[in-house]
Amino acid sequence: MTLPALPDAAVVIGARVDDWRGAVRAAGDALTASGATRPDYSDEMVRMIEEHGPYVVIAPGLVLAHARPGDAVLADGLAVATLAEPIAFGHPHNDPVRVVLALCVATVGGHLESVADLANVFNDAAVIPALARATSADEVRRLLGATP
């Protein structure tokens, strides 16, 4: 298993947010709570979307938020926030978003196995709606095949 661990602190169920920035920050705060990042990593993830647009909405209902490796990253990490209400990111095809993944990697290149694992999980199209409906961190871990 090469996905980063997903402790309870890295999972937020039913986050109540006002807009896409809030959605990204919900997952970013969870990354920080799990010890993987400093709080300013959330700002960097928001800035990536401000700079490049909503390309992080990589599948219907799913965001994979991330920033570049840097000082704000303390260790490789993954966090998941499910949203109480769907949120629009402004993506032409994949809005609205129900699940936000936040990913941080300490070095470029060392993470492709984790990304490959994510690809494996999400090649099953049923996983995104199942994550959106999940009611516990255990259920999220089971769907992603992650360890606590």
Add this chain to the structure above:
Amino acid sequence: MKIVTICGAGIGSSGILKVNAERVLQRLDIEADVVAADVRSIAEVAADAQVILTSAEFVEAIGDTFAEVVVVQNHFDQQELTEKLERALG
């Protein structure tokens, strides 16, 4: 053959695209190097690429290129990727 996947940081969505493109190419029995990169390094990374896989948001930033730019909507949909790669490479 060289295929480049592009996103903002070169680690997230471009990594997903790389992994899924490699799977599709293997199934199509096509040999290719698939490289994930960030949009800032496009000029040097894609100079000798045949195909660039990316999201709609980066098409303008990629600009003029000899490579065929293929826009992917659902990064996890192997059927979409298969159809678009077959068209680009066929």
